[in-house]
Amino acid sequence: MNFKHKYFFLFPGLFVLIGILIFPIIFVVRLSLSGWNSYNPGLDYIGLENYIRLFTDDPRFWESFFRLSFLSVTTVILQYVIGFALAHMVWKDIKFKRFFRVLFLVPMMTTPVIMTVIWRTFFHESLGPVNDMLSIFGVAPKWLTDPVIAKFTVIIVEVWQWTPFMFLLLLAGLLSLPKEPFLAAAIDGASPVRKFIYVTFPLMAPISIGAIIIRLIEASKIMDTVYVLTSGGPGTSTETSSFYIFIKGLREFQMGYAASMSFTYLIIMIISLTIIAKVLTKVLLKE
Amino acid sequence: MKTCLTAIISSLMIFSPMAYADKWSDQFPHIKATGDIPGDCSYEKMSKKNYKGKTLKINTHAIPVMGEPTALHAEQFEKLTGAKVEVTHTPAGDLYSKAMVPFQAGQAPYDIVFGFSNFINDWKRYLAPVPKKYMNSPEMKDVTKSHMGVSSWDGTMYQYPVDGDRHYLKYRKDVIDNPEMQKKYKADTGKELKVPTTWKEYGEMAKYFNGWDWDGDGEKEYGSAEVMKKDDLMFAAFFSRSVAYAKNPRTPGGFFFDLETMKPNINNPGFVEALTDWVEATKYVPPGGTNFGLGDEIGSFGGGQTLFSFSWDDAFIAAMQDDSPIKNKVGAAPLPGANKVWNRVSNSWENQYNQAPYIVWGWAVGVAKKSKVKDMAFDYLCFFSNGANHQADLAIGRFGVNPFKNSDFDPNIYINSMGWDPEIANSYTKTLLDMEKSNNRVFPLRVPGVFEFTSAVATGTSKALAGQLSPQEALDEVAKEWEAIVSRVGKKAVQDAYAVGVKMEDNKL
Numbered sequence: 001m002n003f004k005h006k007y008f009f010l011f012p013g014l015f016v017l018i019g020i021l022i023f024p025i026i027f028v029v030r031l032s033l034s035g036w037n038s039y040n041p042g043l044d045y046i047g048l049e050n051y052i053r054l055f056t057d058d059p060r061f062w063e064s065f066f067r068l069s070f071l072s073v074t075t076v077i078l079q080y081v082i083g084f085a086l087a088h089m090v091w092k093d094i095k096f097k098r099f100f101r102v103l104f105l106v107p108m109m110t111t112p113v114i115m116t117v118i119w120r121t122f123f124h125e126s127l128g129p130v131n132d133m134l135s136i137f138g139v140a141p142k143w144l145t146d147p148v149i150a151k152f153t154v155i156i157v158e159v160w161q162w163t164p165f166m167f168l169l170l171l172a173g174l175l176s177l178p179k180e181p182f183l184a185a186a187i188d189g190a191s192p193v194r195k196f197i198y199v200t201f202p203l204m205a206p207i208s209i210g211a212i213i214i215r216l217i218e219a220s221k222i223m224d225t226v227y228v229l230t231s232g233g234p235g236t237s238t239e240t241s242s243f244y245i246f247i248k249g250l251r252e253f254q255m256g257y258a259a260s261m262s263f264t265y266l267i268i269m270i271i272s273l274t275i276i277a278k279v280l281t282k283v284l285l286k287e
Numbered sequence: 288m289k290t291c292l293t294a295i296i297s298s299l300m301i302f303s304p305m306a307y308a309d310k311w312s313d314q315f316p317h318i319k320a321t322g323d324i325p326g327d328c329s330y331e332k333m334s335k336k337n338y339k340g341k342t343l344k345i346n347t348h349a350i351p352v353m354g355e356p357t358a359l360h361a362e363q364f365e366k367l368t369g370a371k372v373e374v375t376h377t378p379a380g381d382l383y384s385k386a387m388v389p390f391q392a393g394q395a396p397y398d399i400v401f402g403f404s405n406f407i408n409d410w411k412r413y414l415a416p417v418p419k420k421y422m423n424s425p426e427m428k429d430v431t432k433s434h435m436g437v438s439s440w441d442g443t444m445y446q447y448p449v450d451g452d453r454h455y456l457k458y459r460k461d462v463i464d465n466p467e468m469q470k471k472y473k474a475d476t477g478k479e480l481k482v483p484t485t486w487k488e489y490g491e492m493a494k495y496f497n498g499w500d501w502d503g504d505g506e507k508e509y510g511s512a513e514v515m516k517k518d519d520l521m522f523a524a525f526f527s528r529s530v531a532y533a534k535n536p537r538t539p540g541g542f543f544f545d546l547e548t549m550k551p552n553i554n555n556p557g558f559v560e561a562l563t564d565w566v567e568a569t570k571y572v573p574p575g576g577t578n579f580g581l582g583d584e585i586g587s588f589g590g591g592q593t594l595f596s597f598s599w600d601d602a603f604i605a606a607m608q609d610d611s612p613i614k615n616k617v618g619a620a621p622l623p624g625a626n627k628v629w630n631r632v633s634n635s636w637e638n639q640y641n642q643a644p645y646i647v648w649g650w651a652v653g654v655a656k657k658s659k660v661k662d663m664a665f666d667y668l669c670f671f672s673n674g675a676n677h678q679a680d681l682a683i684g685r686f687g688v689n690p691f692k693n694s695d696f697d698p699n700i701y702i703n704s705m706g707w708d709p710e711i712a713n714s715y716t717k718t719l720l721d722m723e724k725s726n727n728r729v730f731p732l733r734v735p736g737v738f739e740f741t742s743a744v745a746t747g748t749s750k751a752l753a754g755q756l757s758p759q760e761a762l763d764e765v766a767k768e769w770e771a772i773v774s775r776v777g778k779k780a781v782q783d784a785y786a787v788g789v790k791m792e793d794n795k796l
Contacts, residue, residue, distance in 0.1 A: 038409045039735035039776055041391035057771075060746075125575025126509075126592070145577040147753050233517035234577060235753030236746065247518070250384045252739045253409075
């Protein structure tokens with residue numbers, strides 16, 4: 001029998017893959033080799049000029065990258081810890097379990113930009129309710145105007161918004177765990193803490209790695225929170241790579257240069273996330 | 288002749304309501320204060336046009352500033368002409384790219400695009416020049432010379448004037464003119480409390496009136512509300528503070544660059560002094576004031592939170608609206624000056640008083656060259672800024688429509704239709720008019736890739752405000768970046784474009 005016609009069934013998927021993934025990447029690479037900007041639109045060829053500028057004359061890109069690393073790693077660790085705690089809590093038989101399961105998901109269901117506008121209003125230093133309440137204790141943190149505190153404000157908003165995602169994945173993982181190891185631990189008289197350390201946590205390792213990697217990929221694109229909350233300020237203290245690329249590309253219209261930054265950033269992210277995934281697997285799965 | 292024309296138009300604007308108010312203001316309450324005002328694009332004239340079956344697509348700013356009047360006049364235009372008008376609202380930071388991306392791709396998804404007047408150099412090749420029919424209309428003849436210049440490039444108008452912008456000082460008149468406060472200030476500081484004429488006086492007064500309840504409303508008030516948020520027009524606020532120290536009428540040939548060499552002036556001691564003052568200002572703004580965008584500034588001064596403010600008209604108009612707690616308690620004055628000005632030719636300070644108005648860029652709007660409904664688009668813009676709409680828009684602070692016609696400088700408009708105190712109306716119109724007459728004005732930078740230049744200023748100055756760099760270090764960084772941009776864009780291209788602006792500043796255009 002001739003099964004050659006089966007290859008025709010691959011075409012729709014292949015076509016979509018080329019259209020939405022391969023072509024844009026090729027176009028970005030080509031764009032990055034051009035000087036396309038507001039006064040010189042078009043795909044002229046300038047060689048590696050944009051890359052040379054990026055690696056030799058743009059410390060702001062690298063500063064924003066290291067800032068992004070700090071923000072994304074911190075937010076994901078916090079999301080993991082809080083998400084695990086919440087999932088563990090509603091995994092048990094507690095009152096209003098269903099209510100809490102839904103409640104903890106609410107932040108994720110809201111629109112990030114709108115929620116950030118609301119958070120910005122909360123943290124507004126002269127009109128916002130947060131400092132109004134804190135004034136009772138005689139403190140008024142500069143949530144958005146102090147270079148150090150502003151970073152933590154971004155972290156608070158990100159953690160609030162995306163912990164539910166971590167909660168959801170980890171709860172799904174907990175619900176799918178086999179019952180036998182827990183029964184065995186109970187027969188052996190293991191305390192809740194030992195049960196968590198020696199049974200729950202190791203069994204959850206594969207799903208934890210997946211959840212952390214998914215969130216790291218998402219967190220490495222922090223943009224809307226920064227855009228709305230601080231515009232990268234004060235100074236450049238909350239500027240992340242994606243926000244900086246946005247400024248260069250869509251504010252200043254340096255399309256060619258922004259493309260070179262995007263491509264470099266993509267490569268760095270692929271390499272670093274691969275390494276992180278390997279390390280996590282080694283540490284958590286003890287492979 | 289010009290004065291005569293202005294007087295006639297002003298009279299028409301003041302007395303015409305009696306004749307037309309009944310007919311059109313019943314249908315369109317927005318113009319209830321004046322009724323229709325005769326003109327080429329009046330309600331009466333527009334009602335005779337028939338654009339049924341045609342669609343006009345507009346990209347404008349988010350509501351309310353400029354977005355709200357655009358949508359309102361679109362709705363009115365639909366009712367009058369039968370056209371269908373689709374309005375898209377876009378955040379300020381994305382107006383440029385939202386038009387530029389399709390422009391560069393050879394498309395025209397919008398017939399009308401709103402933006403800022405300093406986009407003109409990048410946009411002009413994609414915009415249709417304003418047709419002669421409109422250029423010769425009495426309404427257009429009423430537009431001030433400055434704003435004709437701002438909307439045009441080398442004699443050709445590409446942007447239809449709908450707004451006029453400049454930065455000036457706004458202050459709390461009930462405090463500055465209050466004899467008790469004057470006495471208290473004198474006793475505490477040994478200085479006179481008066482409208483500040485220098486940035487140093489501005490700083491001293493703002494610091495004194497910072498952090499206590501000086502108007503007895505039970506809330507703390509502060510010294511100054513300013514646009515300090517990075518990438519939220521802060522570069523314009525910095526230029527406002529710089530003109531006093533760096534625009535020397537005796538050294539023509541460029542404020543931002545030395546036109547001959549295209550060497551940036553941005554890090555000379557004049558600009559550094561201005562940035563040093565600005566860093567000091569972080570101590571007398573309201574809590575969170577260093578993150579204030581334009582909307583926050585309008586709300587802060589307009590809501591009675593600060594003694595001073597400077598930037599566009601909006602905060603002043605907001606303060607003078609009927610619902611404002613400080614209506615008729617504010618005053619307008621020219622931007623403060625300085626007791627010294629930098630001479631970039633002799634490389635030294637000149638110890639004499641200097642003041643320079645900043646005719647800052649403002650809202651601008653053009654019709655896409657590739658639009659298929661250009662006539663209708665220009666009619667819409669002409670209708671947008673007709674006498675009745677313009678006067679009604681001027682009275683609403685959040686609309687962001689500010690005076691740009693000679694007839695706007697008649698104080699009676701503000702006294703009769705907006706209920707302003709005559710003294711305030713007079714000081715307001717005099718302040719604006721004096722800026723028009725000044726020979727030491729600064730116009731916005733309008734060169735290719737303007738966003739790269741202003742973005743560099745925003746980044747540098749915000750680093751100084753955040754304490755990441757000293758003023759000199761920050762502006763050295765900006766100057767280095769400007770040199771790199773000039774080199775990337777091409778010195779000749781930037782120089783040629785900049786020469787047009789310099790001609791305006793040197794009063795040669």
